[in-house]
Amino acid sequence: MADAKLKTKDRVLQDLLEHVGSYVSGDQLAQDLDISRESVWKAVKSLQKDGHVITSKKKTGYAYMRSNHIDQRVVTHYLNGLSHGKQAFDKIEIVENTASTQTDAKDYLAKHPAENPTLFSSRTMGAGYGRRGRAFFAPKDHGLYISLSLPIKEKNQVVASLLTTSAAVVIAQVIEQNFPKVSVDLKWVNDLIINRHKVGGIITEAVFDMETQQYTALVIGFFVNILPADYPDEISQKAGSVLTTKEAWVDWNLLLAQFTLALIKMGDDYLDGRYLEDYRKRSLLIGKSVSVQVGQDVIAGEVQGVSDQAGLEIKQDDGSVKTLYAGEVTKVKLLENLNL
Template sequence: MEKQERSTKDRVLAILLTQPGVYFSGDSLAQVLNLSRESIWKAVRSLKVDGHQIASRKKAGYAYLSSRQVDPLVLKQWLHLLDSDLAENQQPKVRVFEQIDSTQAYAKDLVAKQPLTKPTLLVAREQSGGYGRQGRAFYSPKDRGLYVSLVMPVAVGTRLAPSLLTTSAAVALVQGLQVFFPAAPFQLKWVNDLILHRRKIGGVITEGIFDFESQQYSAVILGFAINLMPGAFPDGLESKAGTVLTNDANNLDLNSVLAQLVVNLLKMATTYQDGAYLPAYRERSLLIGHTITVKVGTDEKTGIVTGISDQGGLMMTENATGQQETLYAGEVTKVKLLENLNL
């Protein structure tokens, strides 16, 4: 019975999604799906309980408005609407988890078990063990943000540029968010942190899977997490972490936002090596012109950031020696401008 009800919900939702905002009468839905009007009503009611925003109007019927949770069917529909320029082999497979330890850990296990021929998108409504660079934990409460790993196969002979990939991915994400939040002054903290109003609202992590037989990378796992809606942060994070929105937005569809971000990332992955995203990264850089402390291994360096190199490295002049150097690895632990960002 449960399987049949779920199937009915999916079938009703699929029709409503073909034209978001357009009303479909109960009679037309019942006729197309060969169901009773009562079955349609029950399916719509159940979809609303699941978090889908569906308008009901007498004599007009039902219209899909938005969804407050990531739903595979809704997400696929938005990807289809947005990715018409993507090649067939770039359109990702989609899997959504109600709850998982870490999409990034699951992705690495998936790639280890079977070679992938097309991108795979793994999304969690909630994570218990989400992490970023340096293994730092990322708080991932249910349906308050986007917790995602995008697995992209690497073609034989492809050269990777890790620093460029991470910086370009950060730009692609910010540009996607800007579509929905055009007035938000997003900034970027080298190499992978998304900053808004002096707080970290998200981050990017890129991990390569190396194939010893072919002696090259077989896949790249691009993970990202973004805090969209407010919620109670654990002790110690309130002053550092933030959210894109300061209060809940009833009309925000997590699926449309995520679809835009994924399409941006897929397009970025085919062009990032020419440095096309660097001007936007430099423009949004939080660090250029400011004194920072960066940890490289067990050493710490303090100096003024002078720019971002053409390969995505951090250019700085050390205070102790006056020498200019470019870093491609390390963790910025202190920004003199913003003491709360000692993450």
């Protein structure tokens, strides 16, 4: 029987989530939860008002289909189900609005030891930031805005460039698994590209303990634009979305759970370079002439490939090959339509 301490609608939701996509009769729900049929009906109406898509059929019952937005109870259910109850979290926090999920994650880690992953996500953000501190547009319920922390096991090596590129591959794979008609390209080092428009980006940061002089956790922050939005003028030519219609069917909570578990797995095995082959296949830059801003300098040349540590290998005009592990590609010749 569901936890009697929960609100009635939460108990009904919990029961329906055990049968996603399948109908459960009102009588069965009432019996399971020891409440009246009328209470079940009122709870379902309240859940529907909250944005949960629950269908009903006369003499058949109710079926939970999805939610119109991320919901902590539903995400937690999917995380538990997909991991068969084996993945523990120190904290899962899904909110309607926050300044920055990345800041929330780091603030939490500053006060709590990192024993298991933490997950922070919000329906929108007011002060989100990316690489080089850039702000980005986070329209409510149009994308996923996520910060996932992964504890660093003692003495484990951290390779930032390899971590970021591996995370990009995993996110691209999850997108394509959920939306088979979509193909995701990657622009070194952290941009997700669909139809020559940026649909997502990644930032990776580390938490350092001054007392132990060790890194204790990684924080992977990323966003993915799922549904199209009215982007601000300064990014309207660059930004895009995974889907092209706002009316598209999206299972937000299942998608969030899949991203999370795939990235946790990636965090355990990325150091052996197993994601590099896929990254290279998805790269928009190999064989292209580029300009890369590195601090105050600009490095120009033809991209020869991506190194085993995920550095960008550039053949310069003098014939020498330089491998970059930081920087921003500011120009790609022959891809003038790639407004990134």
